[in-house]
Amino acid sequence: MRIGIIGSGNVGSSLANGLVRHGHDVMLGTRDLAKPAVLEFVDASDGRGRAGTYSEAARFGDIVITAYPGSLVEETVVAIGPENLAGRLVIDTANPIARVDGEVRAAYGDDDSAAEVLQRAVPTSRVVKAYNTVWANRMVDPDPNDGPTTMRIAGDDADAKAEVAELLESTGWKVDDVGDLTHARELEAEVVRWAARAPSD
Numbered sequence: 001m002r003i004g005i006i007g008s009g010n011v012g013s014s015l016a017n018g019l020v021r022h023g024h025d026v027m028l029g030t031r032d033l034a035k036p037a038v039l040e041f042v043d044a045s046d047g048r049g050r051a052g053t054y055s056e057a058a059r060f061g062d063i064v065i066t067a068y069p070g071s072l073v074e075e076t077v078v079a080i081g082p083e084n085l086a087g088r089l090v091i092d093t094a095n096p097i098a099r100v101d102g103e104v105r106a107a108y109g110d111d112d113s114a115a116e117v118l119q120r121a122v123p124t125s126r127v128v129k130a131y132n133t134v135w136a137n138r139m140v141d142p143d144p145n146d147g148p149t150t151m152r153i154a155g156d157d158a159d160a161k162a163e164v165a166e167l168l169e170s171t172g173w174k175v176d177d178v179g180d181l182t183h184a185r186e187l188e189a190e191v192v193r194w195a196a197r198a199p200s201d
Contacts (some may be wrong), residue, residue, distance in 0.1 A: 001167070004061025005029060006054050006080060010136040011093055012067035013037045018140025020048045022171055029057025029080075058084035063091060063167070065131075070094030070114040070188070071107035077121045085122040089160045092118050092184070093131040095191040104196040106189060115154070115184035128155035128164045129184035132191060141172045150174040154183040 001024045005012045008030035016028045020041075028051045030038050038051045058064050058080050068076045073094065077085070094114040096107035108117060119127040130153045131139050142149045151173040155161045165175040178186070 001025070002060055002062045003027075004057035004059070004064045005067055006057055006064065006076065007067035008032070008035055008038050008041075008051075009067065011131070011139070012065075013041060014136040014139050015065060015067065015093075015131070016041050016049060017044070018171065020045045022140070024048065026050075027052050027057045027060040029054040054080040055084050058088070061088065063089050063163070065091045065093060066118065067093050070096035070132075071098050073114050073117045074121060077118065082122045086124045089126045089128065089157075089163060090118065090122070091128050091130050091164055094118075095132050095188055095195075097192055097195050104192060106192045110185070110189070113181075113184040113188050115181055115188075119156070119181060126155070126157040126160035127181060128153055128157070128160050129181065129187055130164055130168065133187055150176050152176045152178050152187055154178050154181055154187060156181045 003019055003024050003026045005016050005026060006029045008028050012028060016026045020026050026049050028038055028041055030051055033051055042049050042051055064085060092115040096114040098105050098107040115127050115129040130151060138146060151168050153161055153164055153175060161177055168175050
């Protein structure tokens with residue numbers, strides 16, 4: 001399968017390396033093609049990994065995975081080019097964490113989510129929420145000794161969710177479909193609450 005990943009931080013790089021290990025062809029979309037993590041990924045990918053711009057990665061993927069800051073959905077969609085996401089299956093991993101006056105808050109409030117913002121920005125895409133409730137290093141081949149191995153997903157398109165579930169199960173996860181895309185609010189809120197409780201630097 002061809003997978004485009006938008007973002008080359010911890011989440012994007014972890015997913016890229018893990019999915020290549022499982023035999024997928026991956027393009028890691030980045031703002032900096034000379035970034036060490038990007039170069040290391042390509043060098044270690046045995047020819048299955050490549051790097052490109054956000055737009056190139058979106059066009060490359062049969063599945064596109066977003067791995068950008070969850071408070072920057074609209075800006076990042078502009079950078080990708082919404083036409084490059086149109087009609088595609090998009091896995092949204094984002095957590096919309098905002099820090100306002102020293103407090104951690106949900107960037108889109110309690111009645112919205114990063115996944116829904118993305119779906120509205122590209123209405124013909126098929127957005128599925130996944131991966132946002134686990135650490136980057138557990139996203140592929142999770143060790144049951146390190147925590148639960150059930151991934152919760154949400155989305156409006158049943159076929160898209162089935163395809164995402166197949167990908168997840170092939171990389172070590174059990175899947176719990178929690179419902180339509182409005183349930184992404186619950187999945188994101190869980191992480192916002194965790195971030196609010198975490199000690200600040």
